[in-house]
Amino acid sequence: MIGYVIGRILLTEAALLVLPAVTALAYGESLRPFLLTALLLVAVGLIMGRKKPIRTALYARDGFAVVALAWLLMSAFGALPFVISGDIPFYVDAFFETVSGFTTTGASILTEIEPLHRGILFWRSFTHWVGGMGVLVFVMAILPMTDGHGMHLMRAEVPGPSVGKLVSRMSDTAKILYGIYLVLTVIEIVLLMAGGMPLFDSCIHAFGSAGTGGFSNRNLSVGAYDNAYFDVVIGVFMLLFGVNFNLYYFLLIKRFKDVFHSEELRAYLGIVAAAVIAIAVDILHIYGSVGKSLRYAFFQVSSIITTTGFATADFNSWPTFSKGILVVLMFVGACAGSTGGGVKVARVVILVKSSLADMRKMLHPNAIATVRFEGKPLTERSVRGVHVFISVYVLVFAVSFLLLTLEGFDLITTFTALAACINNIGPGLEVVGPMGNYAQFSPWAKLLLSFNMLVGRLEIFPMLLLCAPSIWKRRIVRQPSR
Amino acid sequence: MIGYVIGRILLTEAALLVLPAVTALAYGESLRPFLLTALLLVAVGLIMGRKKPIRTALYARDGFAVVALAWLLMSAFGALPFVISGDIPFYVDAFFETVSGFTTTGASILTEIEPLHRGILFWRSFTHWVGGMGVLVFVMAILPMTDGHGMHLMRAEVPGPSVGKLVSRMSDTAKILYGIYLVLTVIEIVLLMAGGMPLFDSCIHAFGSAGTGGFSNRNLSVGAYDNAYFDVVIGVFMLLFGVNFNLYYFLLIKRFKDVFHSEELRAYLGIVAAAVIAIAVDILHIYGSVGKSLRYAFFQVSSIITTTGFATADFNSWPTFSKGILVVLMFVGACAGSTGGGVKVARVVILVKSSLADMRKMLHPNAIATVRFEGKPLTERSVRGVHVFISVYVLVFAVSFLLLTLEGFDLITTFTALAACINNIGPGLEVVGPMGNYAQFSPWAKLLLSFNMLVGRLEIFPMLLLCAPSIWKRRIVRQPSR
Numbered sequence: 001m002i003g004y005v006i007g008r009i010l011l012t013e014a015a016l017l018v019l020p021a022v023t024a025l026a027y028g029e030s031l032r033p034f035l036l037t038a039l040l041l042v043a044v045g046l047i048m049g050r051k052k053p054i055r056t057a058l059y060a061r062d063g064f065a066v067v068a069l070a071w072l073l074m075s076a077f078g079a080l081p082f083v084i085s086g087d088i089p090f091y092v093d094a095f096f097e098t099v100s101g102f103t104t105t106g107a108s109i110l111t112e113i114e115p116l117h118r119g120i121l122f123w124r125s126f127t128h129w130v131g132g133m134g135v136l137v138f139v140m141a142i143l144p145m146t147d148g149h150g151m152h153l154m155r156a157e158v159p160g161p162s163v164g165k166l167v168s169r170m171s172d173t174a175k176i177l178y179g180i181y182l183v184l185t186v187i188e189i190v191l192l193m194a195g196g197m198p199l200f201d202s203c204i205h206a207f208g209s210a211g212t213g214g215f216s217n218r219n220l221s222v223g224a225y226d227n228a229y230f231d232v233v234i235g236v237f238m239l240l241f242g243v244n245f246n247l248y249y250f251l252l253i254k255r256f257k258d259v260f261h262s263e264e265l266r267a268y269l270g271i272v273a274a275a276v277i278a279i280a281v282d283i284l285h286i287y288g289s290v291g292k293s294l295r296y297a298f299f300q301v302s303s304i305i306t307t308t309g310f311a312t313a314d315f316n317s318w319p320t321f322s323k324g325i326l327v328v329l330m331f332v333g334a335c336a337g338s339t340g341g342g343v344k345v346a347r348v349v350i351l352v353k354s355s356l357a358d359m360r361k362m363l364h365p366n367a368i369a370t371v372r373f374e375g376k377p378l379t380e381r382s383v384r385g386v387h388v389f390i391s392v393y394v395l396v397f398a399v400s401f402l403l404l405t406l407e408g409f410d411l412i413t414t415f416t417a418l419a420a421c422i423n424n425i426g427p428g429l430e431v432v433g434p435m436g437n438y439a440q441f442s443p444w445a446k447l448l449l450s451f452n453m454l455v456g457r458l459e460i461f462p463m464l465l466l467c468a469p470s471i472w473k474r475r476i477v478r479q480p481s482r
Numbered sequence: 483m484i485g486y487v488i489g490r491i492l493l494t495e496a497a498l499l500v501l502p503a504v505t506a507l508a509y510g511e512s513l514r515p516f517l518l519t520a521l522l523l524v525a526v527g528l529i530m531g532r533k534k535p536i537r538t539a540l541y542a543r544d545g546f547a548v549v550a551l552a553w554l555l556m557s558a559f560g561a562l563p564f565v566i567s568g569d570i571p572f573y574v575d576a577f578f579e580t581v582s583g584f585t586t587t588g589a590s591i592l593t594e595i596e597p598l599h600r601g602i603l604f605w606r607s608f609t610h611w612v613g614g615m616g617v618l619v620f621v622m623a624i625l626p627m628t629d630g631h632g633m634h635l636m637r638a639e640v641p642g643p644s645v646g647k648l649v650s651r652m653s654d655t656a657k658i659l660y661g662i663y664l665v666l667t668v669i670e671i672v673l674l675m676a677g678g679m680p681l682f683d684s685c686i687h688a689f690g691s692a693g694t695g696g697f698s699n700r701n702l703s704v705g706a707y708d709n710a711y712f713d714v715v716i717g718v719f720m721l722l723f724g725v726n727f728n729l730y731y732f733l734l735i736k737r738f739k740d741v742f743h744s745e746e747l748r749a750y751l752g753i754v755a756a757a758v759i760a761i762a763v764d765i766l767h768i769y770g771s772v773g774k775s776l777r778y779a780f781f782q783v784s785s786i787i788t789t790t791g792f793a794t795a796d797f798n799s800w801p802t803f804s805k806g807i808l809v810v811l812m813f814v815g816a817c818a819g820s821t822g823g824g825v826k827v828a829r830v831v832i833l834v835k836s837s838l839a840d841m842r843k844m845l846h847p848n849a850i851a852t853v854r855f856e857g858k859p860l861t862e863r864s865v866r867g868v869h870v871f872i873s874v875y876v877l878v879f880a881v882s883f884l885l886l887t888l889e890g891f892d893l894i895t896t897f898t899a900l901a902a903c904i905n906n907i908g909p910g911l912e913v914v915g916p917m918g919n920y921a922q923f924s925p926w927a928k929l930l931l932s933f934n935m936l937v938g939r940l941e942i943f944p945m946l947l948l949c950a951p952s953i954w955k956r957r958i959v960r961q962p963s964r
Contacts (some may be wrong), residue, residue, distance in 0.1 A: 061844070061845040061846070064844070064845075319890060320887045320889075320890050320891060320892060320893060320896060321884075321887040321888050321890070323887070323893060324883060324884055324886075324887030324893065324896065325884060325887075327893070328880055328883070328884060331880075351873050351877070352877065354873075355870065355873050355874045355877060358870045358874075359874070359943065359946060359947060359950070360950075360952075362543070362546070362943060362947060363543040363546075363947060363950060363952055364543070364952075384866075384869075387866075387869035387870075387872075387873065388836075388837065388840045388869075390869075390872070390873065390876070391833050391836075391837050391869065391872065392837045392840075392841070394872070394876075395833070395834065395837060398810055398813075401806060401810070402803075402806055402807060402810060404806075405802045405803040405805070405806030405807075406802075406803050407802070408801060408802050408803070409802060410802060410894075411802060411805060411806065411809070411894050411911070412892075412893050412894060414802060414806065429893070461841065461844060464841060465841060465844060465845060468841070468842075468845060470842075470845060470846075
C-alpha cells in the first residue's frame with residue numbers, strides 16, 4: 001500500500017514537470033533536464049505502484065511513513081533538473097534547493113539567481129506552489145481514494161494542530177482546498193501583471209507567496225522592483241495565504257460568523273498589526289518618511305510571520321528591537337491549515353491560554369476553569385498535543401543547533417539559519433540575511449538543514465518517526481489503529 | 483500570617499548582617515552601612531511581625547506571595563549597605579547587584595570590583611550563600627514553625643520539579659540541608675586556604691561556589707589566580723553544589739544505592755563529561771596542551787551548568803561550537819534540589835523521556851508504555867508540571883527578550899544577558915561576557931533583568947503570580963487549599 005501511494009506521487013511529480021518544460025520550450029531552452037527526470041519518475045513510479053494493493057487501509061504509522069518517504073523521494077528526484085541543466089552542478093546543493101522549494105522554505109545556496117535558465121527558475125518556484133498545499137493533498141484531490149487512509153495522510157501533511165474535513169468526503173475536501181488555492185494564486189498573478197510585472201515574474205512571485213516559500217527570480221528579491229504597488233499586493237497576498245484555508249471555505253458558503261469569530265485569525269492579525277507599528281516606529285529614522293517605514297515594516301512582517309521570506313529591505317541592518325521582533329515572529333509562524341510554517345498562531349494561542357489557566361489554578365486549586373479556544377472547550381488532549389509538539393520542537397532545535405555550531409559561523413548566523421530552515425522561512429540574519437545565502441555551509445550542514453526543513457514542514461513527527469527502527473519492521477499482526 | 487513570616491525573615495536578614503559587619507571591623511572599615519541597615523530591618527521586621535497570628539495555616543497561594551514578597555523586600559533592604567557605603571551610589575544598581583547576589587546569579591554592574599570595601603565585598607558574596615539554599619529554608623531551620631505551612635514555602639523556594647521531606651518534620655529537613663551546606667562550604671574554604679588562598683578570598687569564592695552564584699572579589703574572577711589547584715577545587719565544588727542535596731543525606735544515612743542509581747545524577751555527570759571533552763577538543767588549538775584545554779573546559783562547563791558563572795578564561799573568544807555548548811548548558815542548569823538554577827537536569831530528563839514515549843505512542847497507539855524516572859513511574863501530573871513550566875518559561879523569555887532588544891545591544895548580548903539572568907548564571911557573551919558586565923544597561927533594563935533573576939530563582943511562578951490581581955484581594959471565604 002505504501003509503495004502504491006508513493007508510486008502515484010512520483011507519477012504526479014512527473015506530470016507536474018510538464019509546466020516548467022513548457023516554460024523552457026517557450027524560452028527556447030533545452031527540454032532535456034525535465035524530460036530525463038520525468039522519464040525516470042515514470043519508470044520508478046510505475047514499478048513502485050505496479051500492483052494495486054488488496055487492502056487499502058492505512059494505519060497511523062503508515063501515514064507518517066508515506067508522508068516522510070514521499071517528501072524525501074520527491075525532493076531527491078526534483079533535484080535532478082538542476083543538476084542535469086548544469087545550473088546547480090553539485091547534487092547536494094540541488095537537493096538542498098529542492099527541499100527548500102517543496103518545504104516552502106526559500107533558503108537558497110545560489111549567490112546569483114538571475115543567470116539561471118527560465119525553465120529551471122520556473123521549476124524552482126513551482127515546487128513552492130506544489131509543496132505549499134501539500135503533494136498528498138493534491139494526489140487525494142485528483143485520484144480516487146477511499147476515505148479510510150486519506151485522513152491519516154492529510155493529518156500528517158497539513159500544517160497545524162488539528163485537521164478537520166470540510167465536507168464528508170476527503171477527496172472533496174482536498175479539491176475544495178486546491179480550488180481556493182488556485183483561484184487566489186491566479187488573482188495574485190493578474191494583479192501583479194496589472195501593475196506591469198512581466199507574466200514570468202508574476203508567476204514566480206505568486207508561487208512564492210502562495211506557498212509562502214520565498215524564492216524569487218531576482219537577486220534582490222521583491223526589493224528589485226522597488227515598487228510600492230507590488231509590495232502591497234505581495235504583502236497582502238502573503239498574509240492571505242497565511243490564513244487557515246477553512247476560513248475561505250466558510251466565506252464561500254456564507255458562514256461569515258465563523259470567520260469573524262475565529263480566535264486564531266484575530267490573534268494573527270493582532271500580532272501583525274502590533275509588529276508592523278512597532279517596527280515602523282523603530283525604523284522611522286532610517287527611512288525618513290512614515291509611509292516608507294510602514295511599507296517596509298508591513299512587507300517584512302507579513303513575509304516573516306507567514307514564513308515566506310521575500311525581502312524588500314535589508315532587515316539585517318535594522319535596529320536590534322526590529323530584528324528581535326522578526327526573530328520572535330519566525331517562531332510564531334502563520335495560521336494552522338495555511339501554507340505557512342512555524343509553530344503556528346493556534347498553538348501559541350493555546351499555549352498562552354492554557355498557561356494562564358494553569359497559573360490561575362495554582363492560586364485557586366479548587367476552582368474549575370474551562371479554557372475555550374475557537375468557541376469550544378479546550379480538551380486536555382489538545383493542550384497535551386501542543387505541549388508535546390513544543391517539547392520535541394525545542395529538543396530537535398537544541399540538538400541541531402549544537403551540530404550546526406560546528407560549522408564555525410557566528411552564533412546569530414547559526415541560530416537564525418536553523419530557525420529560518422526549521423520554520424520554513426528562508427532568510428535569517430548575518431551570513432544568511434536577506435542579502436546573503438546558504439552557499440558557505442558545508443555539504444553535511446546542508447543535509448542537516450534539509451532535514452530540519454522537512455521536520456518543520458511536516459510538523460516534526462513524520463521525519464523523526466522515520467528514524468525509529470520499529471517503523472521499518474515487518475508487521476505480522478496488524479492492530480487496528482484506533 | 484504573611485506579615486508575621488516576612489517580619490521574621492527581615493529580622494533574620496538583620497542578624498545575617500553581623501558577619502559582614504565583623505569583617506568590616508576586622509579591616510578597620512566603617513560599620514555604618516551595616517548598622518543602619520540592620521536597625522531599619524529590625525524596626526520594619528518588628529512592626530510587621532508584631533502580632534503572632536491566630537491561624538498559622540498557609541495556603542498554596544499564600545506560599546507564593548510570602549516567597550515572592552520576602553525575596554523582593556530582602557533585596558530592597560540588602561541593597562542599602564552598597565548605597566550607604568558609597569561603593570554603589572545609585573540605588574537601582576545596588577538593587578540589581580543585591581538581587582543578583584540573593585538569586586545566586588552573579589551578574590554585576592561593577593566595572594571595577596577590587597577597590598570595594600572588604601565588608602561590602604563580603605556582604606555581596608554572603609548574599610550568594612544565603613540565597614543558595616534559600617532564606618525561608620533557613621528561617622524554617624532556626625525558627626519553630628508548624629509543618630502545615632512549611633511545605634508550601636519550601637516547595638516555592640527550593641529549585642526543582644518536586645520537593646520531598648527527608649524526615650518527617652519540615653524544620654528537621656531544613657536543618658539537615660543547611661548542615662550539609664555549611665559543612666561542604668567549610669571544607670571548600672579549608673581546601674582553598676591549604677592551597678595558599680587568603681582566608682578572605684577563600685570565603686568569597688566558597689560562598690560563590692556554594693550558592694552557585696559567581697561573585698568574585700577579583701576583576702578577572704578565578705582566572706586572576708591562574709592556579710590549577712584552585713581551578714580544580716572550585717570546579718569540583720561547583721559540581722558538588724549542583725547535585726541534589728537529598729543525595730548527600732542518603733550518603734550520610736548510608737543509602738548508597740539511592741545515590742548510585744539516581745538517574746538525574748547520572749544524566750548530570752554524563753552531560754558534564756560529554757561537554758568537557760567536546761569543548762576541550764574544540765579549544766585545543768588555542769591553548770596548545772591537552773591538560774590546559776581540559777582544565778579550562780572542565781572549569782567553564784562546571785561553572786555554567788551549575789549556573790555559578792565563575793570564569794578562568796574568556797570563553798567569549800572560544801570557537802562557535804564551544805560557545806554553542808555553553809549556551810545550551812545555560813538552559814539545562816543543575817540538578818533539582820541543589821543550589822543551582824536553570825531548567826534543571828531532572829526536567830530535561832523527564833522532557834526527553836516523555837517525548838520519546840509520546841512518539842512511540844504515535845507509532846503504536848494501543849501499546850501501553852509506562853515511563854519511569856528515578857525508579858518510579860512518571861505520572862501524567864508530573865509530566866504536565868514540566869510542560870507547564872517549560873511553556874511559561876518560554877513565554878516569559880520571549881516577552882523579556884523583546885523588551886530587552888529595546889536597549890539596542892546586539893542580539894547575542896541581549897539573548898545571553900537574559901539567559902544568564904533568568905537562569906541565574908551571571909556572565910553571558912559579548913558585552914556581558916566573562917570579561918564584561920551589566921553596567922551599560924539602562925536602569926529600567928536592570929529592573930527587568932532583576933525581575934528575571936527572581937523569576938528564575940523562584941522557579942517562575944511566585945513572581946508571576948505576585949502580578950496577578952486576585953492574589954491581592956481580601957478573601958472572605960477561605961477554601962482549604964488541598
